[in-house]
Amino acid sequence: MRSDGGRHWASGAVFLATVAFLYLPIAVLIGLSFNASGLPTSWGGFTTGWYDRLFANDEILSAFRNTLIVAVCATAISVVIGTLLAFGLERTVRSRVLDAGSFVPMVIPDIVLAIALLSFYNLVFTQWMGVRLGLWSVILGHAVFGIAFVSAIVRTRLRHFDDSTVEASLDLGATELQTFRHVTLPQIAPGVIAGALVAFTLSLDEFVIAFFTAGTEVTFPIQVYSMVRFGVTPEINAAATIVVGFSLVLMLVAVRLRGQEDTA
Amino acid sequence: MIEIDRITKRFGAVTAVDDVSLTIAENEFFALLGPSGCGKTTLLRMLAGFESPDEGRLLLDGSDLVGVKPYRRPLNMMFQSYALFPHMTVEQNVAYGLRMEGVAKAAARERAAEALEQVQLGGMGARRPAQLSGGQRQRVALARALVKKPRVLLLDEPLSALDRQIRGEMQIELKRLQHQVGITFVVVTHDQEEAMSMADRVAVMRAGRVEQIGPPDELYERPATRFVASFLGDANLFPGPRPGTLTVVRPEMLHLDGAGREHRHEGRVLEVVFLGTARKYVVELDDGATVQARVGAHGPAPRLTAGDRVTLGWDAADAAVVDAEEATAGV
Amino acid sequence: MRSARQIARRGLQLGPALTWWTVLLVVPVGLILAYSLFRRGTYGGVVYEFTLENFERVVDPIYLKVLWFSVRVALEATVVALLVGYPTAWFIATRPKRWRTFLLVLVVLPFWTSLLIRTYAWMVLLNDEGLINNTLESLGLIGSPLSLLYNEFAIVLGLVYGYLPLMVLPLYAAIERLGPDLREAAQDLGASGWRAFLTVTLPLTRSGVWAGCLFVFVPSLGNFIVPDLLGGGRSQMIGNLIQVQFLKARDWPFGATVALAVIALMTVVLLIQAWMNARDRREEVPGAV
Numbered sequence: 060m061r062s063d064g065g066r067h068w069a070s071g072a073v074f075l076a077t078v079a080f081l082y083l084p085i086a087v088l089i090g091l092s093f094n095a096s097g098l099p100t101s102w103g104g105f106t107t108g109w110y111d112r113l114f115a116n117d118e119i120l121s122a123f124r125n126t127l128i129v130a131v132c133a134t135a136i137s138v139v140i141g142t143l144l145a146f147g148l149e150r151t152v153r154s155r156v157l158d159a160g161s162f163v164p165m166v167i168p169d170i171v172l173a174i175a176l177l178s179f180y181n182l183v184f185t186q187w188m189g190v191r192l193g194l195w196s197v198i199l200g201h202a203v204f205g206i207a208f209v210s211a212i213v214r215t216r217l218r219h220f221d222d223s224t225v226e227a228s229l230d231l232g233a234t235e236l237q238t239f240r241h242v243t244l245p246q247i248a249p250g251v252i253a254g255a256l257v258a259f260t261l262s263l264d265e266f267v268i269a270f271f272t273a274g275t276e277v278t279f280p281i282q283v284y285s286m287v288r289f290g291v292t293p294e295i296n297a298a299a300t301i302v303v304g305f306s307l308v309l310m311l312v313a314v315r316l317r318g319q320e321d322t323a
Numbered sequence: 324m325i326e327i328d329r330i331t332k333r334f335g336a337v338t339a340v341d342d343v344s345l346t347i348a349e350n351e352f353f354a355l356l357g358p359s360g361c362g363k364t365t366l367l368r369m370l371a372g373f374e375s376p377d378e379g380r381l382l383l384d385g386s387d388l389v390g391v392k393p394y395r396r397p398l399n400m401m402f403q404s405y406a407l408f409p410h411m412t413v414e415q416n417v418a419y420g421l422r423m424e425g426v427a428k429a430a431a432r433e434r435a436a437e438a439l440e441q442v443q444l445g446g447m448g449a450r451r452p453a454q455l456s457g458g459q460r461q462r463v464a465l466a467r468a469l470v471k472k473p474r475v476l477l478l479d480e481p482l483s484a485l486d487r488q489i490r491g492e493m494q495i496e497l498k499r500l501q502h503q504v505g506i507t508f509v510v511v512t513h514d515q516e517e518a519m520s521m522a523d524r525v526a527v528m529r530a531g532r533v534e535q536i537g538p539p540d541e542l543y544e545r546p547a548t549r550f551v552a553s554f555l556g557d558a559n560l561f562p563g564p565r566p567g568t569l570t571v572v573r574p575e576m577l578h579l580d581g582a583g584r585e586h587r588h589e590g591r592v593l594e595v596v597f598l599g600t601a602r603k604y605v606v607e608l609d610d611g612a613t614v615q616a617r618v619g620a621h622g623p624a625p626r627l628t629a630g631d632r633v634t635l636g637w638d639a640a641d642a643a644v645v646d647a648e649e650a651t652a653g654v
Numbered sequence: 655m656r657s658a659r660q661i662a663r664r665g666l667q668l669g670p671a672l673t674w675w676t677v678l679l680v681v682p683v684g685l686i687l688a689y690s691l692f693r694r695g696t697y698g699g700v701v702y703e704f705t706l707e708n709f710e711r712v713v714d715p716i717y718l719k720v721l722w723f724s725v726r727v728a729l730e731a732t733v734v735a736l737l738v739g740y741p742t743a744w745f746i747a748t749r750p751k752r753w754r755t756f757l758l759v760l761v762v763l764p765f766w767t768s769l770l771i772r773t774y775a776w777m778v779l780l781n782d783e784g785l786i787n788n789t790l791e792s793l794g795l796i797g798s799p800l801s802l803l804y805n806e807f808a809i810v811l812g813l814v815y816g817y818l819p820l821m822v823l824p825l826y827a828a829i830e831r832l833g834p835d836l837r838e839a840a841q842d843l844g845a846s847g848w849r850a851f852l853t854v855t856l857p858l859t860r861s862g863v864w865a866g867c868l869f870v871f872v873p874s875l876g877n878f879i880v881p882d883l884l885g886g887g888r889s890q891m892i893g894n895l896i897q898v899q900f901l902k903a904r905d906w907p908f909g910a911t912v913a914l915a916v917i918a919l920m921t922v923v924l925l926i927q928a929w930m931n932a933r934d935r936r937e938e939v940p941g942a943v
Contacts (some may be wrong), residue, residue: 171879
């Protein structure tokens with residue numbers, strides 16, 4: 060390969076610096092979570108004590124549980140509706156408007172969506188129906204962008220999908236249901252799962268919408284925020300490390316699944 | 324054994340298949356030939372069960388298939404894109420139809436392996452479609468359809484995706500397979516050379532209708548319409564014996580020793596093209612028309628070059644008369 | 655002529671998503687747009703009297719300053735991200751094929767973890783007793799701690815950190831699409847590597863540059879977490895302003911008006927992007943992908 064001369068070396072240096080830059084804070088967090096002194100300024104020895112305290116901290120654990128509930132529910136909704144939408148946009152209807160429209164939930168600033176939802180919930184549910192905000196209102200909000208992400212991911216999968224395999228299956232003796240089970244589903248499954256993982260991860264980490272619409276409920280990011288703002292206890296580092304690790308693993312799996320379609 | 328009885332299919336304002344009737348015999352290699360949009364694929368898909376006709380009956384051994392789901396018809400189809408299941412191995416692909424019938428796993432695998440042998444792909448069972456070449460994929464698609472022992476095999480443009488070289492080989496291969504398996508093949512194609520070389524009988528279609536059905540040689544030498552004449556090969560068109568008719572003379576039947584023939588035309592050679600197996604003479608006649616004559620390269624070849632005068636001639640017995648419809652581009 | 659079956663299928667596939675988005679996106683956003691035309695009630699809430707006072711208020715210098723600050727910070731973050739992101743994307747795109755996915759994933763992966771947590775990590779690094787100051791002091795490079803936190807520098811840093819991967823992705827796609835031939839041809843024709851880059855490569859990757867800038871600018875503009883945690887009380891961006899209006903001052907109509915400014919800016923940027931795309935498509939030379 061022809062080298063690009065001096066710039067080649069420079070871009071490599073920038074790349075390394077960038078990677079270091081990107082992973083430094085994460086490394087620091089992980090290190091801190093095992094640091095007995097709990098302070099970034101001095102190393103007090105290796106310990107898993109913070110993790111122990113984390114799992115004994117009911118507040119944090121309950122926030123964690125809430126976040127999981129929200130993420131699971133939002134993902135479930137997003138997967139079903141998003142996959143249906145993907146089929147609709149990719150097969151049934153050709154519309155530039157709808158294509159662009161399904162992009163909007165991914166691009167809209169989260170603060171705008173957050174206050175819009177809050178206003179809407181307040182008007183319809185709190186004032187009119189007398190229902191209080193809670194995890195349900197966060198779930199509904201997360202599904203708004205979850206659907207968009209799942210749809211986008213499944214659509215790219217569908218583009219590789221050969222429709223005639225469905226007809227071939229029917230021709231060979233399979234009923235519509237058998238065809239869906241044996242031919243359609245296995246082919247779109249990697250895309251659906253990748254989309255689910257993305258939606259799940261986004262919901263897990265999402266702060267702004269939850270902050271505005273959770274009412275009195277507390278999700279994990281909200282918990283982190285209040286601890287960061289109003290008093291840090293070192294357990295937060297342990298919790299943060301777990302969440303970061305979790306997200307990284309999930310996304311690596313999603314990438315793996317997406318990579319498989321290149322061999323199809 | 325297949326009777327297509329007054330079948331009509333419309334898509335909105337377009338009539339894709341217009342009151343078509345024809346029969347296909349047992350063990351016949353039958354071709355539906357025509358340009359794109361003529362309705363041949365639609366007709367095939369109606370046989371397979373993926374489209375429903377608006378009018379008419381499709382009889383297989385006397386019973387009407389209309390309304391019967393694809394998976395209940397004893398016909399199988401080989402798709403233009405082959406439609407192999409990418410997430411299954413070759414063997415699983417071939418065994419799929421058997422498994423859907425309820426055949427036990429072990430028996431299905433055995434029969435699948437046999438079918439692969441039959442198409443010269445023995446031993447490839449464990450591979451995936453992505454690892455195969457185009458020609459190999461096609462054979463898997465064939466094996467997958469044939470392993471179910473259908474009464475009829477439908478093939479949608481089977482050779483269009485292959486290279487020239489392989490196409491010739493596959494033409495022979497398909498013919499051989501049809502004889503070996505002993506069932507009816509119905510092929511849809513837009514390539515007249517394919518249809519003529521493989522089929523026992525060909526139906527030429529245009530704009531939803533059948534223009535002519537017959538063995539390839541009959542269609543070539545005795546075309547019933549102007550369209551059939553020009554679709555199946557080069558055709559020289561001369562004014563016909565009655566008003567509103569044309570006479571079709573094939574280039575091979577337009578002789579350079581015109582003096583001794585029934586009908587003669589004088590002209591000047593424009594171009595001589597050497598085609599390997601033959602020489603093509605493009606001649607401008609004195610009346611202004613341009614015609615083609617073709618002479619086998621090994622025969623006694625008059626040494627003509629561009630600019631020479633020549634008398635071309637043909638006999639009525641070697642020509643066919645068709646109606647002069649409005650023109651599509653004729654030679 | 656569409657059969658009943660086809661209509662049912664279309665309804666089943668598109669219906670749920672469109673309903674969800676209409677009820678939970680279009681209507682709520684429409685609602686806050688409408689709010690900007692009303693006024694705040696005495697105890698919070700909304701009084702439905704038509705008024706333009708919010709618009710008069712939002713162009714008050716205090717708020718314009720915040721708006722301008724946000725735009726400036728977002729622009730700074732975008733420029734820095736571009737300067738860092740381009741060479742990074744270039745490097746990845748010029749590696750052998752089998753390395754590219756791995757390197758790309760390496761750079762993009764951090765984006766998928768919580769922005770909140772990553773921003774918190776920067777608080778740890780940047781504060782006066784933080785890791786960076788500590789290291790620099792113990793190395794004897796500085797005498798007293800540098801003020802790295804609770805200022806504009808920290809905010810820009812946090813935004814770049816948060817959205818750099820989103821800059822790299824479209825840049826990578828655009829550079830990779832060029833292929834090695836074009837890059838080498840540019841060098842064949844140009845005098846030095848630099849000139850080739852400026853006159854050929856950069857213009858050809860224009861669409862990637864615009865997309866990357868869009869993906870960094872828009873989220874940065876409306877960002878709430880980064881200025882909140884890293885900016886301290888003094889440096890307010892639009893996101894903080896909106897939050898304060900909605901949750902503290904309880905002046906929803908005014909908060910909605912400020913949000914309107916974000917939406918307006920975002921729409922302008924998107925329209926510019928669309929125009930750029932259309933222009934690029936017209937200028938596309940067949941053969942050069």
